[in-house]
Structure formats: structure tokens, C-alpha cells
Amino acid sequence: MNLAHIGIAVxxxxxxxxxxxxxxxxxxGEKEFVEGQKVNVRKIRLDNCDIELLEGTDPESPISKFIxxxxxxxxxxxxxxxxxxxxxxxxxxxxIKLINEKAVIGADEMLVAFLHPKSTNSVLMELTEPQTK
Numbered sequence: 001m002n003l004a005h006i007g008i009a010v011x012x013x014x015x016x017x018x019x020x021x022x023x024x025x026x027x028x029g030e031k032e033f034v035e036g037q038k039v040n041v042r043k044i045r046l047d048n049c050d051i052e053l054l055e056g057t058d059p060e061s062p063i064s065k066f067i068x069x070x071x072x073x074x075x076x077x078x079x080x081x082x083x084x085x086x087x088x089x090x091x092x093x094x095x096i097k098l099i100n101e102k103a104v105i106g107a108d109e110m111l112v113a114f115l116h117p118k119s120t121n122s123v124l125m126e127l128t129e130p131q132t133k
Contacts, residue, residue, distance in 0.1 A: 001087075004080040004128050005043070005050035009063045010072050013042050013055045020044050020051060028053070034107050039063050041107045052078070052107065076114070076124040084111050084129040091115065103129070 010016040017028045021044070028042040038061035044051040054075060056064030066075055081087045084103045092098050097116035106112030106128065115125040 001079045001081050003049045004078040004126075005052045006074060007052045007054055007076040007078060007126070008073065009054050009056075009066050009075040011055070011067060013040055013053055016053055016055075016072075017042055020053065024051070032107055033057065034105075036104055037062060037106070043107070076126050078112075078126040078128050081127050081129055084113060084127050087127055088113050096120065103127075105131075 008016075013031065021028055024044055024046060026044060026046070028044050030042070032041045033039075034041055038056060038058040040055045040057055042053045044053070054063045056062075056067065058064060063075065088098060088101060088103070092101065097119040098113065099116050100113035103111035103113045106126075109131060111129045111131055113127050115127070117124045
């Protein structure tokens with residue numbers, strides 16, 4: 001497992017992206033719409049992990065709800081894995097509550113699944129794995 005990215009909920013990509021570009025002295029990737037999550041994403045690619053800026057596109061989006069409840073800030077921490085389903089089965093069998101028992105498609109067409117923060121000391125954790133073609 002490795003740290004893949006840190007997801008940060010923002011109200012506006014247009015306002016937030018320039019701030020992060022200045023901090024890290026890099027250009028953000030292109031905007032991507034993830035329909036299943038009703039979110040726009042722009043990534044700041046760094047050497048050791050990415051920063052994923054997330055903007056809700058609908059009031060019912062998990063990101064919009066997060067911002068309404070907690071404000072902008074760190075939303076989740078993502079870990080890259082090999083065999084996402086095997087990891088989900090192992091983690092679920094150990095008693096950790098899963099939000100996704102099966103992976104879904106996320107940003108960059110990656111397989112993603114979330115662990116429930118009620119089981120992870122209030123930290124929303126995501127597992128990611130590239131799809132095999």
C-alpha cells in the first residue's frame with residue numbers, strides 16, 4: 001500500500017486551484033467530472049503523492065454535503081493497492097465497516113472504494129487501483 005493522494009473538498013476549483021499551484025509550483029491537471037460522485041476534480045501531481053481538489057456539482061454530492069457540514073478541507077486520504085477487491089474482503093472480514101463492498105470507477109478511471117470513517121477513527125480512507133485493460 002502506498003499513499004496515493006489527499007482529497008481536499010473546495011467550494012470552487014476556479015478559486016482554489018491557483019492557490020495550490022502557487023504553493024507547489026506546478027500546474028494542476030485538467031478538470032475531470034466524475035459522474036458517480038457528482039464532483040469535478042483537478043489534481044496537483046507531486047513526486048510522492050497527489051493533491052486531489054474536489055468540487056461538488058450538485059447539492060446532493062458527497063463533497064457538497066461535506067462542505068455544508070464541515071466546511072472546506074481535507075476530505076479523505078487515498079491509498080494505492082494491488083488487488084483492491086482482495087483488500088476490501090480482508091478489511092471487511094476484519095470488522096472494519098466499508099462504504100463500498102465493491103470498487104467503483106473514480107477519477108482517472110481508477111477503481112476506488114471507501115472505508116467508513118466510523119471504523120477508522122473519523123478518517124475517510126479510500127483504496128485505489130488502476131483498472132486492468
